[in-house]
Amino acid sequence: MTARHLLTLLSLLVLVVPALAQGAPRSGAEVYRQACASCHASDGRGAPRQVTGIEAIPDFTVCAFVTREPNPDWYAVAHEGGPVRAFAQTMPAFGGALSEAEIKGALDHIRAFCPSKHWPRGDLNFPRPLFTEKAFPEDEAVLSTRVASKGQGEVMSKLVFEKRVSARGQLELIVPFGFRDVEGTGWRPGLGDIALGTKWALLHSLRTGTILSLAGEVILPTGRKDQGFGKGTTVFEPFLSFGQILPGHTFLQLQVGAEIPTQTSVAEPELFWRAVVGISLHQGFGRLWAPMIELLAARELEGDKPIPWDLVPQLQVTLSRRHHVRLAGGVQIPLNETETRKPQVVFYLLWDTFDGTFFAGW
Ligand code: HEC
Known part of the structure; x- marks a missing residue:
C-alpha cells in the first residue's frame, strides 16, 4: 500500500466514523420522548404539576388547541422558547440543542396527538384581507373602518365577532355603524344593517394546501336607508371562500357569492367575486408582515350597468408578540367609473380571542 492509498483510506475514515457515531437521524417520536416528554408527557396531556413544578402545561390531545397555530409559530416557540410568543419561560428554547429537522419532527409528533382529521390546520388560516372573506373558521373580533377619502363624507365602521363552534363551523355577528354627511342635515351618526352569519369548512388539506368553505349571511334592515345606512330590506348572502398555499410563502384567497334581497323593488340582486394574493414575510422569529393585493368586482343581475372593478393594495x-392582535390598512382604488366612485381608505384592528385577552401576550 502506497502512502497515497493510506492517505485516502484515512480521509475516508475521518468522513465515515463520525457519521456512524451520529447514527440515523432521530425520528420525531424519539426527539419528543427525549426532549419534550418530561414536561408534555408521553401521551401529550402534560406531566402532572407535582412532577414538573410547572403549572399550565397545555394538553396536546385537545384538537381545538393542537391544530390551531401555524407551523412557523410553533417552530419559533420550540426554537426560541416560550417568551418569543409571550408564553411562559418554562417552555425552553431548543434551537441550540436540536436541528431544524428534529424540532419539526417533534412538532409533527405533537400534532398527531389530535386523532381527528376534521380540524383544519392553522397553516390554512391565511392573513385576513380587507374585503375577501377567509375560508378558515375563526375566533376573532375585528373592528374595521372605511373612510371616503374624497367626495361624499362617510366614515363607516363595523364590529365583527366570529366564534368557532366546532372543528369546521363558525358563527358570526356583524354590527355596522358610522357617520355620514347627509345632504342638507350635515354629519349624522347611524346604525347600519346588522348581519348574522355562519360558515362551514367543506374540505381542507394541509398536504395540498387547500381550504374551501361554504358560508351564508342574513343581513337585516336595521339601518335607515333614507340616510344611507342600510339597504331597506332583508338580504341573503350565500358565498364560497377558497384558500390556497402557493410556493414561497405566498397564498391565494377567493370569494364568490350573491346578494339576494327579499324585496327586489328596494335593492338589486347581485353577484360578487373577490380575489387576493399575498405573501407572509416573517421578520426573524418576530413580527409577521403580509402585503396583499385584492381585486373586487360585483355585477347586478338585472339591467346592464357596468361592473365596478376595484384594486386594494x-x-x-x-x-402583539403572540401575533393575536393585528393591524391592516389599504386603499380601495376604483379601476373604472372613476367619475362617481372615489378611492377609500380602509383599515382594521383584529384580535384573535382564542390566544388570550387583548392585553395579554405583548
Ligand atoms: C421544562 C418543561 C418543558 C419542556 C422540556 C418542553 N416544553 Fe413545551 N411547553 C412548556 C410549557 C410550560 C408550555 C406552556 C407555555 C405557556 O402557555 O405559557 C409549553 C408549550 C409548548 C407549545 C405550545 C405553544 C403555544 O402555541 O401555546 C409547544 C408547541 C411546545 N411547548 C413544544 C415543545 C417541544 C417541541 C418540546 C421538545 C422539543 C417541548 N415543548 C419541551 C414546557 C416544556
Missing part, C-alpha cells in the same frame, strides 16, 4: 402586520 394593503398591508397586514402583527402588533
Whole structure:
C-alpha cells in the first residue's frame, strides 16, 4: 500500500466514523420522548404539576388547541422558547440543542396527538384581507373602518365577532355603524344593517394546501336607508371562500357569492367575486408582515350597468408578540367609473380571542 492509498483510506475514515457515531437521524417520536416528554408527557396531556413544578402545561390531545397555530409559530416557540410568543419561560428554547429537522419532527409528533382529521390546520388560516372573506373558521373580533377619502363624507365602521363552534363551523355577528354627511342635515351618526352569519369548512388539506368553505349571511334592515345606512330590506348572502398555499410563502384567497334581497323593488340582486394574493414575510422569529393585493368586482343581475372593478393594495402586520392582535390598512382604488366612485381608505384592528385577552401576550 502506497502512502497515497493510506492517505485516502484515512480521509475516508475521518468522513465515515463520525457519521456512524451520529447514527440515523432521530425520528420525531424519539426527539419528543427525549426532549419534550418530561414536561408534555408521553401521551401529550402534560406531566402532572407535582412532577414538573410547572403549572399550565397545555394538553396536546385537545384538537381545538393542537391544530390551531401555524407551523412557523410553533417552530419559533420550540426554537426560541416560550417568551418569543409571550408564553411562559418554562417552555425552553431548543434551537441550540436540536436541528431544524428534529424540532419539526417533534412538532409533527405533537400534532398527531389530535386523532381527528376534521380540524383544519392553522397553516390554512391565511392573513385576513380587507374585503375577501377567509375560508378558515375563526375566533376573532375585528373592528374595521372605511373612510371616503374624497367626495361624499362617510366614515363607516363595523364590529365583527366570529366564534368557532366546532372543528369546521363558525358563527358570526356583524354590527355596522358610522357617520355620514347627509345632504342638507350635515354629519349624522347611524346604525347600519346588522348581519348574522355562519360558515362551514367543506374540505381542507394541509398536504395540498387547500381550504374551501361554504358560508351564508342574513343581513337585516336595521339601518335607515333614507340616510344611507342600510339597504331597506332583508338580504341573503350565500358565498364560497377558497384558500390556497402557493410556493414561497405566498397564498391565494377567493370569494364568490350573491346578494339576494327579499324585496327586489328596494335593492338589486347581485353577484360578487373577490380575489387576493399575498405573501407572509416573517421578520426573524418576530413580527409577521403580509402585503396583499385584492381585486373586487360585483355585477347586478338585472339591467346592464357596468361592473365596478376595484384594486386594494394593503398591508397586514402583527402588533402583539403572540401575533393575536393585528393591524391592516389599504386603499380601495376604483379601476373604472372613476367619475362617481372615489378611492377609500380602509383599515382594521383584529384580535384573535382564542390566544388570550387583548392585553395579554405583548
Ligand atoms: C421544562 C418543561 C418543558 C419542556 C422540556 C418542553 N416544553 Fe413545551 N411547553 C412548556 C410549557 C410550560 C408550555 C406552556 C407555555 C405557556 O402557555 O405559557 C409549553 C408549550 C409548548 C407549545 C405550545 C405553544 C403555544 O402555541 O401555546 C409547544 C408547541 C411546545 N411547548 C413544544 C415543545 C417541544 C417541541 C418540546 C421538545 C422539543 C417541548 N415543548 C419541551 C414546557 C416544556
